[in-house]
Amino acid sequence: xxxxxxTEVKLxxxxxxxxxxxxxxxxxxxxxKNPIYYDADTARKEGYRDIPIPPTFPTAIExxxxxxxxxxxxxxxxxxxxxxxxxxEYRYIGEICAGDTVTAIPKVISSFEKRxxxxxxxxxxxxxxxxxxxxxxxxxxxxxGGSKNE
Amino acid sequence: MSELKMIHKPEITHxxxxxxxxxxxxxxxxxxxxxxxxxxxLDGVIAHGMLIMGxxxxxxxxxxxxxxxxRFKVRFSKMTxxxxxLTIEGRVTGEKWEEDEKRLTGExxxxxxxxxxxxxxxxxxxxx
Numbered sequence: 636x637x638x639x640x641x642t643e644v645k646l647x648x649x650x651x652x653x654x655x656x657x658x659x660x661x662x663x664x665x666x667x668k669n670p671i672y673y674d675a676d677t678a679r680k681e682g683y684r685d686i687p688i689p690p691t692f693p694t695a696i697e698x699x700x701x702x703x704x705x706x707x708x709x710x711x712x713x714x715x716x717x718x719x720x721x722x723x724e725y726r727y728i729g730e731i732c733a734g735d736t737v738t739a740i741p742k743v744i745s746s747f748e749k750r751x752x753x754x755x756x757x758x759x760x761x762x763x764x765x766x767x768x769x770x771x772x773x774x775x776x777x778x779x780g781g782s783k784n785e
Numbered sequence: 786m787s788e789l790k791m792i793h794k795p796e797i798t799h800x801x802x803x804x805x806x807x808x809x810x811x812x813x814x815x816x817x818x819x820x821x822x823x824x825x826x827l828d829g830v831i832a833h834g835m836l837i838m839g840x841x842x843x844x845x846x847x848x849x850x851x852x853x854x855x856r857f858k859v860r861f862s863k864m865t866x867x868x869x870x871l872t873i874e875g876r877v878t879g880e881k882w883e884e885d886e887k888r889l890t891g892e893x894x895x896x897x898x899x900x901x902x903x904x905x906x907x908x909x910x911x912x913x
Contacts, residue, residue: 657808664801664808665836666794667843671851682852690842690857694835698810705812716815716825720834724858 644710646741646757651700655686655733661695675733685732690725693772697759700739711746711755713778721754721775729769731761737769738762744773751780789875789891792844797832799867805836832865837904841893844873849910855888859906869897880912887913 655675662672670677671687678686698704708715731737744756754777761770802816811833814821822830838859845854865871875893882888888909895904 661808661839664805665839665843666801667839667846669843669846669851671846681850687851689839690845690851690854691835691839694811695809703810703812715813716821718813719864720861722858722860723835723838724856726856727854730852 644743644746646710646743647701648738648740649701650736650738651696652736653688653692653696653731653733657695657699658686658688658692658733661692662689665689665691678732683732684730685734688731688733690727691723692731693725693759693761693770694723696737696739696761697741697772702739702741702757702759707776713753713776717779719777719779721777723775724773726771727769728771729763729767731763731769736764753778753780787877789844789848789877792840792847792873794840794871794873796870797836797865797867799830802830802832802836802867805833805839809833809835811835827864829866832867832869834861834904837861837865837871837895838906840871841873841895841904841906844875844893845908845910848875849889853911854908855883855911856909857906858908859893859904861904863901863903865897865903871895871897871903875908881909883909886911 658672671681675686739759739761741759744758746755756775759772763769806812806817815825816830816833819829873895875891877891879890889912891908893906894902896902
């Protein structure tokens with residue numbers, strides 16, 4: 636019954652404007668010293684319009700843009716202490732750089748239970764300001780079952 | 786098949802997890818608050834999976850131009866804790882055609898000093 640309800644969870648689209656400072660902060664937290672994330676001139680010399688986003692930056696767009704941990708916990712009725720990230724995929728279609736505003740359209744792809752674990756997969760289509768697809772992200776989160784396993 | 790240059794990351798610290806929480810916006814307390822990590826049965830805090838994927842992403846853009854990256858997919862296998870030192874390894878596995886472009890395909894993995902695999906994944910870069 637619970638799983639049935641969960642597939643009906645509706646996720647709201649949201650917009651996010653990417654800033655140079657946020658990209659720099661994100662790269663610094665990873666310890667990624669690639670100069671294209673810190674300096675616009677270097678990025679332009681390497682053929683980018685502006686500072687590009689690091690490959691995993693969309694997670695910051697999601698968390699800061701409205702699909703943060705607390706929201707997901709509440710929407711899906713999860714136990715926050717038992718949630719883990721199982722897998723993540725990105726398909727890069729167009730360039731995303733500082734200064735861009737993207738629209739994220741999230742959707743629940745699947746939600747099921749297997750061997751005392753609950754798997755929820757969310758897919759997010761990202762569009763740029765011209766409405767063109769620029770990125771697809773898909774993440775699977777796992778809720779561990781009762782404390783008896785492990 | 787060719788092996789790519791190994792990337793060695795400095796030891797993961799609690800401070801780095803706090804920085805990553807702020808940068809990414811993932812404030813799940815199991816990554817930053819030790820008593821909560823203990824209550825969750827994790828024996829302390831664990832690193833964000835996305836931080837580990839971020840390190841793998843750093844390696845990808847070190848190996849090939851960031852702008853040619855087309856696909857990056859990972860599975861998280863083991864938890865990472867402060868104090869661990871991670872290494873990113875990769876190799877080219879082949880070539881393929883997709884969306885009218887030639888792509889190089891490869892595998893990436895992140896391991897600790899004991900060789901325990903934290904993440905395994907695949908990637909594709911446009912080459913033509």
